[in-house]
Amino acid sequence: MRLGLVIDLDTCVGCHACATACKEWNTSAITAPLSDYDPYGREPSGVWFNRVRHYEIGEYPNNKTINFPMSCMHCENAECVTVCPTGASYKRPEDGIVLVDQDKCMGCNYCSWACPYGARELDRESGTMKKCTLCVDRIYDESLPEEERQPACVLACPAHARLFGDLEDAQSAVSRVVRERGGYALMPELNYQPTNQYLPPRTRPAIPTHDLGRGSLARKVKEWVNRVVER
C-alpha cells in the first residue's frame, strides 16, 4: 500500500483551507504542538505541514494563476530517511507514510536539506523536525466515523481538490483519476518517486456558436412579427 494525496490544480482556488485544517489537527496531534513564533508581532511564523504557493504562468492577458499546495510527498525513495543520523525518520513499510519519531529526533535538519519539496520543518521550541503525517492518527482511528478517517486537509478542502488513497492499487479512485486526468509527480527527474500526484488544469473544447439563428437588425422593431404565446 502506498498512501498519498492527489491534488487537483484545476479546482484548487488557493483558499488555504487545507493548510489551516492541517495546522489545527496537528497542533494537538502526535507531533503536537506546532509552534508559532511571534504570533502577534512583526514577523509571525510557525510550523506548518502544508503550505499553498501561488504562481502565475503566461503573460497578460493570457496569464493563469496556479495555486499549488505542497506537503510531504511520502516518496518511495525518501532521502530524508536515508540521511537521518538517529533513525528518527522512517518510512512505514505497510503504507509508505514517512514519519519522524519525536523521541529520537535531534533537530539536525539533515532531512530538510535532503528534501527537495520543502516538506520538513524544524520546530525550534521542541528542537525536532516535524512534517505531514498523512494524519496517521486519524486514518486508522476506528473510534472516528469511517468517513472521517481521512487526513484533515482532505476533509476540509471546499473545492474537493484533495483526494486521499492508495496509489499502489491501480483500481483505487486516486489511481484512476491520475490515469484519466494525466496526473503527474513533482520533479520526477530527481528520482525520489513521490507518492503524491498533481492533476493539471483541464482544457475544454470551445463552445460552438455557429448553430445559432441570425435575426435581422435591418427590420425595425415594430415590424417584428409577434409570436402568439398565451400568457
Added chain:
Amino acid sequence: MPSAPPFEDHSHQEIKYSTCYMCACRCGIKVTIEDNKVRFIQGNRNHPINKGVLCAKGSAGIMKQCSPARLRNPLLRKPGTERGAGEFLEISWDEALNLLSERLAHIRATDPNKFAFFTGRDQMQALSRLFAEQFGTLNWSAHGGFCSVNMAAAGLYSLGYAFWEFGDPDWDRTKYFMLWGVAEDHSSNPFKIGIEKLKSRGGKFVGINPARTGYQAVADEWVPIRPGTDAMLALAMVHVLLSRELFDWEFLIRYTNAPFLVVQTPGVAGDGLIYRDAAGQPLVWDLQKEAFVNGMESSCHPALFGEYTTPDGRVVKTVMTLLAERYLDPRFSPAQAARICGIPADTIERLALEMAHVAFKETITVDVEWTDWAGRKHDRFIGRPVSMHAMRGVSAHSNGFQAARAIHLLQILLGTIDCPGGFRAKAPYPRPVPAPGKPAKHSAPNTPLDSHPLGFPTAPEDLVIDDNGRPLRIDKAYSWEAPIANHGLMHMVITNAVNGDPYPIDTLLFFMANMAWNSSMNTVNIQEMLRAKDDTGEYKIPFLVVVDAFHSETVHFADLVLPDTTYLERYDAISLLDRPISEPDAVCDSIRHPILELDRNVRPWQEVLIDLAGRLKLPAFTNPDGTPKYTGYKDFIIRYERSPGIGFLAGWRGADGSQSLRGEPNPQQWERYIENQGFFQYHLPKSHRYMRFANRDYLEFARDAGFIAQAEPIVIELYSEAIQRFRLAGLGLYDGPQPQDPVDRERLATYFDPLPDYYEPLEQQRIDKTAYPFFAVNQRPMMMYHSWDSQNAWLRQIIAQNHIYMNRAKGESLGIHDDDWVWVESHNGKIRVQVKLIEGCQEDTVWTWNGIGKQSGTWGLKPGAAEATQGFLMNHLISELLPPKAGERRLTNSDPITGQAAWYDLMVRITPAAPGEEGVWPTFENVTPLPGAPAKPDVLRYNTRTRS
C-alpha cells in the same frame, strides 16, 4: 521499526454541533471540545450549507477563541480624559447598563431620533431592528449601505430575489457560469463546492474581473474588465442577443413585464408609466382579440413588440419594444463597449453567443409535473443552464444598481431565472417585485415606529423626508439623495452627525462595525470627526457606544464599551426573518449555542439588547404590568411571534415540536435544534423547486409559511415603473413630492432610468482622469474575507502585509519595479506603499487587499506588527463625499439610487517614491493597551493534548 503512533484519547472529548461565524457564510461545524478548549473544528457533513467542508477561516476559529484582543470587561472612558486617548476604567455590567439605559430613556422620552443605532457585520438584524423600531428611532440600519445594497436592491426590484443569500446558481446542473467581479466576500464554501461541481461536469467558468485572484484563478476564461464598466459589458451582450433574436420569447411573455405597455407622452405627467385599467391592472395588446386586455389574465395572447394608440389617444409601446430600441442602438455595440470596458469586441460577441448556445441548444429538462399560477399543468421544468453571480465588485460603484440590473436583464433574456441550471431562488424568496413594506417616517417620544425603519419605496411619497423635502434620517437614507437606500447609509452617519446635517444626535451606538478604521472611507478625517468638539467643548457626537468582542480601532474611540462574546460562547438564531441560509431545494435556518464556558466578564450582545429593552420598557419586550416580558434571548427566541405561529426559528414549532415553519411556540425548541446538530431544513417537494415566481403550489406554500402575503404570481420586471416615478419627480412631471434642489432634480432625471443603463461612475465624472489614470479597487483574501480580525495568529501567518498590485508591463513602462515604494494619490489624499507587479491585473487598474492594515496596538497585536508597519489601508484615498462642485451642496459618494457607498470608484496616480522615501505612510500613533489586556506571547504552543 517503531510501532504505529497511539491514537488520540477521546475519553475527555465531547462533540458539539454549531454554526460557524468566522465569516458571513454560516457553515455547520462539528466541534471537538477537550477541557473547555477547542480540539478540532470541522465541517458538519450533514449541514446544507457546507456539506462537511470548511474553509481556512473556519479551522482558524481556535485562534479567534484564544486571541489576546478579546475584550474582558465593560469599559468607560476615564472621566477627564479625551476621547481617543485610550484611557478606560473597567466598570461592572450594572454600572454600564444603568448608565446607558438612563441616557436612552431620556432620549426616548424627548426625541428618539437622537439615538442612532447602526450595526455592522452581524447576522441578527431582525432583533436589533425590532429594538430600534420599539425604541422609536428612525436611525437604524445595518452595514449593507457600504456592502452590497446595489446587488440586493437590483435583484429585489427586478426578480424578487438576489444574488447570494436570496439566490444561487444551480450548481448541480449549470453548464456555463459567469462570475462578475469579486465574489470571495460572500458564499465562501458553497461557491468552492459549486465551482468544483461545475468543472468536474465539464462546464465553463468565465470570470469577469480586473484581477485574476481568488476564484478567478480557476476560471476557464478570464475577462479583465475595467472597474465600473460591467453594465456596459452586460448591455453589449444584450445588444448581441437582441440583434440575433436570441432570447426566450415564451419566458418573456409569460413571466415578465416585457409585453406590458408603457405610456409614451414625453414632457407630460404619466410618461413612462405602465398603461393600466381602472382597477390598476397592467394592460397588454392581445394579438387574437386585437384589443387592450388585462395582462394578468392567463388567457391573453400579448404582443411582445408593438406600438399602439389608446382610446384616449396616447401612444403606448411594449416594454420589449423600448428595450429593443434602446439596446439595438450602436451605443451598445460590442465595438463601443470594447472602448469603455477594455475588452475586445469579438470577445464580447463570442461570450454572448456562447451563453445563447448553452441556453437554447443545450437546454435541459427536469421531468417533474408542476402547475403554473394560472392552474396550467406542465410535465417538466425547462432549464437553460446558464448562471451568473455578482457581488461587491459590481455593487460598490455609483452605477452598481443599474449594472446589477443589466446583469439580471441578460439572465432574463436567456430565460435562466429559477429554472434548472439557471439562477435559483432561496426561501423565503422570491417576493413580489418590488418587495412590499415601506420605510417608517414618523418618530415620536415614547412611541414605537409604525413600520420597519427600512423598506422598499416605489414612489416619491415613500421617501423619509419632511414637508420641506429635508431628510428625516441621520444617514439621509430615503431622501432625494438616495431614494431607495434599502440598507441605509451607515458610511455617512459620522460625517452627518458631526456636521449636524440634517440634525445633531446624542448617542451613537455601533455594533461590530469598525467605523474608525477600515469600514469607513476617509479614515484619517473620520478619526478627527470622532474627536471633534463644538464651541462649548462638548463632543459633536456626545456619546459613542461600541459593542464588539475584540479590541478594534473603533473601541479605542468609545465612551462606553460593551464587550460581546465569541460565536462559540453564546446562543444565536440564524433566522428566516433575518439573513436566511436556505438552499434552493430546502428552507433552512440554524442556531448557535454555548459550547465553551465563558472565562471573561462579557455578555452576548443579544442578551444585553433584551435586557436593555426590558429596562426601557419597550412595548414588545414588556408585560402589561411593566415587568420585562422575556427572561433573556433564549426565551425571546422561543416565545416571540412576528405574526401568529411565525417566530425566529422555523423548526420544531408547536407545543410538541411537531410543526415546521409555522406553529405555536415550543418551549423545547432550542433543545430540538441542539439534538439535530444545530440546524433545521424543510425539503421542498420536487414540484416546488423551480419557476417559483409562477409556480402555484410553491406560491401557496410560501403564503402559508408567511414568506409572502398572497399566492399571486411574481412578475419579473425588465422595466421598473417604480424607478420611473422618481425620474418623473426629477423632471417635474410627478403628481406628488418633487425635489426643489436642482442637483436632486438632475440626478433623478439622469440616473433613475427604468431600463438599466451604463453611466460613468459619479466621482470619475468629476476628476481629471489624465491626472489620476488608474482605477483603484480592493478586496479581501479568501482566507480572511469577512473574518474581520486578521489578528488571528494562524491566518496572519498567511498574510500580514498588503501591497499595491499592478500590471507588470504597465508598471515597467512607468519605471516601477517589484517592491518599489510608490506614492498612490487620489483627489482625497495620498499613501506611500510597496508595489508588486503581477500579470493578473487589468492594465488600467491597481488593487490591494483591504483590512490588512491595522492601527498599532489594536487587535491584540504588538506595536510594530506587520499590519501596522507594513500593511496599509486604501481608505485614506477614498472620500465619503463627492468632489465639490460650485453652487452645489456636498453630496455623498454613493450610488444616486440606493446610496451604496461607491468605494470602488476611486481613481489614482502612481509615482515612484524618491530615493530614501521608504515605509508605509501615513502612520498612526500606537494605541494604549486596555486595562487588564493579557500579555501577548512570544511563542504560541496551542495544544489540547497536554493532560497526559
